[in-house]
Amino acid sequence: METKKKRQMVCPVQMAGLLDNRLxxxxxxxxxxLEPYIQDGMTILDVGCGPGFFSIEMAKMLTHTGKVIAADLQEGMLDIVKRKILGTELEARIELHKCAEDKIGISEKVDFVIAFYMVHEVSNQESLFRELKSILKPNGKIYIIEPKFHVSKNSFEKMKDKTTELGFQIAETPKFVFSRAVVLTIN
Structure with a gap:
């Protein structure tokens, strides 16, 4: 029963077209x-990558070395990314990874994590942040962006408080249209 509830909270594959369009x-x-945060040679995790809106653009920013791990809970979203990069130079720079219900499940250390409009979909955020902390390289950053229409200011502040309790430091609070955002580093 709980699995159904969790899945209902996640943006369905059928909505992928709304997540990647000109508007x-x-x-x-x-x-x-993302350009201020991306450097050649980085290993980047796009957690909750959806149809690859950010994964593909970050991979293009890695002109010589580095890679993007496009991670999603839904195989259908990963299939969309796979079709988009098939036969292109991006295929070598994007690694697709299917997450478990309650775990990202990568052991590779990463330099940068983007969690765009997905943290509010996670039932155990503390577990998510602990896992992210365990895979983040020293001086690495986590960029969390949440939608104002789903996440209240109070909820976002509580989420930030939880991250600082777990040992993260708030590096920046960027302004982003229709959104609440924070960039975290490890203390």
């Missing part, structure tokens, strides 16, 4: 949003 690119431009 969204104007409002939530991946290059503008």
């Amino acid at each position: 969204r690119r104007l409002i939530q431009n991946p290059k503008k949003l």
Whole structure:
């Protein structure tokens, strides 16, 4: 019963087209949003990657070395990313990873994590943050962006408080249209 409840909270594969379109690119431009954080050679985790809106753009920013781990709970979302990158140079820079219901499940250390509009979908956020902390390299960053229409200011503040209790430090609180955002590092 609980599994059904969790799955209902996750944006369904049928909505993937709404997550990757021209209007969204104007409002939530991946290059503008992420370029200050991405450097060649990085290992990047896009947790809850959906149809690859950010994964593909970050992989393009890695011009010589590095990779993006596009992780999602839904095989259908990963299939969409796979179709988009099939036969392109991005295929070598994007690693697809299916998460378990309650765990990302990667052991590789990463330099940067983006969690875009997905933390509110996770039932055990403390567990998520503990796992992210365990895979983040020293000086690594986690960029969390949550939608104002799903996450109240109070809920977002509680989430930030939980991250600091777990040993994260707030590096920045970027302003982002229709959203609440924070960039975390490890203390």
